[in-house]
Amino acid sequence: MSTPHIEADPGAFADTVLLPGDPLRAAYIAERFFSEAECVNTVRNMLGFTGRFRGQRISVMGTGMGIPSCLIYATELVQHYGVRRLLRIGTCGGVAEGLALGDLVLALGACTDSAVNRQRFAGLDFAATASWPLLARIAAEAAAQHCRLKVGNVFSSDLFYATDPDATVRMRRMGVLAVEMEAAGLYGLAAERGVEAAALLSVSDLLPDGASMSAEQRRAGLDRMVELALSAIIEP
Numbered sequence: 152m153s154t155p156h157i158e159a160d161p162g163a164f165a166d167t168v169l170l171p172g173d174p175l176r177a178a179y180i181a182e183r184f185f186s187e188a189e190c191v192n193t194v195r196n197m198l199g200f201t202g203r204f205r206g207q208r209i210s211v212m213g214t215g216m217g218i219p220s221c222l223i224y225a226t227e228l229v230q231h232y233g234v235r236r237l238l239r240i241g242t243c244g245g246v247a248e249g250l251a252l253g254d255l256v257l258a259l260g261a262c263t264d265s266a267v268n269r270q271r272f273a274g275l276d277f278a279a280t281a282s283w284p285l286l287a288r289i290a291a292e293a294a295a296q297h298c299r300l301k302v303g304n305v306f307s308s309d310l311f312y313a314t315d316p317d318a319t320v321r322m323r324r325m326g327v328l329a330v331e332m333e334a335a336g337l338y339g340l341a342a343e344r345g346v347e348a349a350a351l352l353s354v355s356d357l358l359p360d361g362a363s364m365s366a367e368q369r370r371a372g373l374d375r376m377v378e379l380a381l382s383a384i385i386e387p
């Protein structure tokens with residue numbers, strides 16, 4: 152079986168797929184955290200892997216950057232491979248006061264300047280929210296691990312290089328914690344298809360122009376987020 156963007160056998164993906172933007176982060180996660188890891192997709196170098204974590208089957212696959220790319224992969228995973236749980240593990244720009252590099256943000260909701268959810272919802276405003284069971288598991292696991300986690304709104308932007316100089320101030324005023332580029336689209340898709348989705352993010356830079364992680368740190372320096380995601384999704 153194959154889709155336009157995934158060449159993998161039926162059943163090649165686990166029920167739950169971790170979705171980093173960077174396919175090299177997917178490879179790093181499979182190598183570092185999975186046993187019996189097998190590469191299941193290489194089309195366009197959007198690497199996907201299935202393996203086991205603490206004995207339970209789990210997959211990880213890159214999505215590329217931005218809602219359109221992410222939704223191509225997420226839609227095909229749900230529609231053709233029967234995936235039921237989509238957990239984005241990404242990086243974000245910290246907006247809220249007090250956030251530091253490496254802090255973890257769990258996207259309860261996602262505002263956006265993208266039109267994708269309006270297209271799904273007859274032009275109306277859709278409240279793009281994470282799935283409660285998945286969100287609750289991650290929050291509970293963070294508490295059990297004494298891991299600092301901020302839960303709240305993020306902004307999924309179409310523009311990495313924002314053009315509005317007031318954007319950060321406005322977002323801060325509205326309680327937005329951080330900016331990234333996929334969660335709102337993922338949440339809209341999950342709602343429409345009746346599957347679970349959440350986005351767990353590591354702060355990789357501080358907006359508007361504070362400190363930032365290197366590309367290498369963004370590939371491999373996010374272990375705390377990955378460990379939290381993995382331990383939250385496996386069954387006890």
Ligand SMILES: O=P(O)(O)O[C@H]1O[C@H](CO)[C@@H](O)[C@H]1O
Pocket residue numbers: 171172173215216217240241242243311331332333369
């Ligand atoms: O680190 P990832 O998961 O790619 O996430 C963030 O990084 C990319 C921008 O550099 C966008 O995809 C954004 O959402």
Ligand SMILES: O=c1cc[nH]c(=O)[nH]1
Pocket residue numbers: 242243244245311330331332355356358
């Ligand atoms: O989308 C993103 C991701 C990380 N940092 C940002 O500023 N934006």
